[in-house]
Amino acid sequence: MRFGHLFDSSALLHRFAIHDGRATYQCRFLQSNTYKRNQAERRIVFSEFGTSAVPDPCHTIFDRVAAIFNPGESLSDNAMISVYPFGDEMYAFTEGPVIHRIDPVTLDTLERKNLSKSLALVNHTSHPHVMPNGDVFNVGMAVVKGRIQHVVVKFPFTEKGDMFERAHVVGTMKPRWPLHPAYMHTFGVTENYFVIVEQPLSVSLMGVVRNQLANKPLAASLRWYSQYETHIVLISRKTGKEVTRYRTDTLFYLHIINAFEQDGRLVVDLCAYNDAKVIDAMYIQAIESMQSNADYADWFRGRPKRLDITLGSPRLTKFKPKLLADLGCETPRIHYDIYNGKPYRFFYAISSDVDVENPGLIIKVDTLTGEIKTWCDGNCYPSEPIFLPRPGAKAEDDGVLLSALVRGAEDEHSVALLILDASSLKELARVSFRTPSAAPKCLHGWFLPGRP
Template identity: 75%
Template sequence: MSSYDQLYPNCDPDVWLRSCELEVEKPIEGEITGEMPSWLRGTLLRNGPGSLKVGSTRFEHLFDSASLLHRFAIQDGIVTYQCRFLRSNTFNKNRAANRIVVTEFGTKAVPDPCHTIFDRLAAVFNPGEAMSDNAMISIYPFGDEIYAFTETPVIHRIDPITLDTLERKNLADSIAIVNHTAHPHVMPNGDVYNVGMSLVKCRIRHVVVKFPFNEKGDMFQRAHIVGHMKPRWELHPAYMHTFGITENYFVIVEQPLSVSLLGVVKNQLADAPLINSLKWNPEHETQIVLISRKTGEEVKRYRTETLFYLHIINTFEQDGKLVVDLCAYKDAKALDAMYIQSIETMQSNANYADWFRGRPKRIEILLDAPQFTHFDATVLVDYGCETPRIHYDLYNGRPYRYFYAISSEVDVSPGSLIKVDTMTGEVKTWSNVNCYPSEPIFVPAPNAKEEDEGVLLSALVWGSNRQRAVALLVLDARSMREVARAEFITPSPAPKCLHGWFLPERA
């Protein structure tokens, strides 16, 4: 199809359809343009879809692609790059069989004649071991250990220098959960919180789990439930990818996208994809549930419009209000847009851009309002954005002004990085032709006095004419002007990544 026939000529779907064929185990040095800040020293780790192919079979959804870890090491103005596949059980099984043998979020495995109905029935009671452990969403630190995450209870410890997969950990062995979000919260003192689903007194509950920081011990051994709430629909709990935290509350946004527990069991028995268990309920509003950080009990519920979301930008309390900022969509079609067939045919799909037509919205809740009071969700800026980040260390759960994101406007500016001033509504952007940045991560300058005093780090890939090019971009966070970049040529195609974490070099 020529560019004249394309509905979205500024968007190249190839960046999501690539499969890395050769890992970069030994660090390669990048070609620097501009000048790296002398104070910028550390490691940017990234995670995301790495390969859609296993032998002659192919995954059907982007969330199923084999996890590929990336490492950009910055020191003394020099930047190096590596990438390695996460050696999950799923990855190893698929590679050994040279075909897809583990059913994923959106892909049914090739039938295994040795896998009986009794095996699948037993697997229902052990989801951490039965489901795919392909942790290709995010990366988070637990103390001085680094883990790759997805939404099943299995996480993988990785070596932040070599990207080796060191350990597979099923959190269900430490705490009674059957899943968790892919985005826990790391607190300034090192404690980690996450929201999961658990069976409490024979009933399904959303629970908040605390992993207390411990310099000398295992944070997982000390994990315990510190909050809980009853799902709006007990057999159809809401799908959750992120949650919020403030000074006094855990903030749970119960959207109308639900997970049928009966459907999960049926799909497990039929070896069918998990996405078949999801149901969009447009007749229901979204609920915001507050759980007390002091007592662990549900405090109150509020209502807002029907919306779908993946990522919360920030939540905080101020002047008797609770503020919830998130990237909101009118429905859950964004998940359909990530089917591989949808991506391949996007240029002839007039509805595709609308599927991703999200907006950053703010919900301001009066904390003394009665239970189930409705509060409108207002648009912060008329600009589509996703994978939002803030000055996390100092402003997570606190009043803040700026957030950074990538554009989700498929038909306008899909290769833009965005800075939003939530106070004035001003938007600053950065973009290059045919260039596709990843989630921007804010790194504060030493002794920074202002919220946006620092740099943004983003991994870049290019469209189909530069499949093997990857770069680390450094932007001035105040002006969104390019400070420096390090460019690399990889031995095989470089796919676009999702989420990551910056580990500053410690003195």
């Protein structure tokens, strides 16, 4: 049996460690309930984002109805998208309400937290924001007074005690369409606002119910409404209420690069697509047939764009996006610790263009001058580049980029850690490891200093 979509494969944690001039590599499957059940029963037990489970003949229609009201336990808890710190603890994330605490040294799965039990979350984004003081914010959907709403949740940092026990809702907004809330993978945080990009890719709540009963995957509940524009919604960080919303062109996005306020303006940079076809492009069947699909490369034809919004403009004023760079960029990262939610200049990404001469690019974009720098090596495919500042650095790009490399063609049993100079994209170091099986490409990562 195999999974049908890139968002569905079993979560595999990777760890590169550098200590005393030597490097090690290890990986381990996340011991989620889904993974353990799949292994025990030798079949796909839970439906994933794009994969239907094998029906269990012991489950009646009443079991499936009951499961609708318990998403944290009835849905897959396969947290294979990202990893984030909460205080000194690390957690693996997906868009379901369950996250897993992992040991950052051994990669053991230590604890399973179901946020739907404490915060009534139906889902949340895979990309929370970690603030300089250690607080963590995330956006999700929750049941508020019997209705689905988008909520912003704060996990206050504490050196003693549990950040999750202190978690509470600090912002709410009603979906543009009550029965079709927007699909969200990321959001922005500025000095005064939580920035929600409400795109016309929605989750049909009735579709979720029908598909749960029919044992269909979540992707079958998504609806793309090309006739509607995208909204940018501002939620006050002081009051927690929606302040206003603006309009822009119809677009689809997964990742916001950064958002900030400056001189009475709100700037939102994101990796934008004309439509949501990129999700279809990540089905395994689509990947296997890409050479015979003349439209496949266009499905991935995203571009980094900037929304420059004049704050105080009338509600639903429309602002056109501006092109930041004419090449595909995905999994963007910035000098996060200093510049998240603040005016910045540089971001780093990997290429999303699949039909260029070398699709395995690492990209640096200067948002001030438009200058673009790239790194590539033949038959190498990098993961999200993670920026690490040089100790005592003064310049925004004074540091290094870390990226995990895999290889294609006849060299799939290889994984490497690449280190680039973030200013020039010159390769500084690389350490490679042979693996007993084909090494999968990583998605998102996090750097932790001071680990043995």
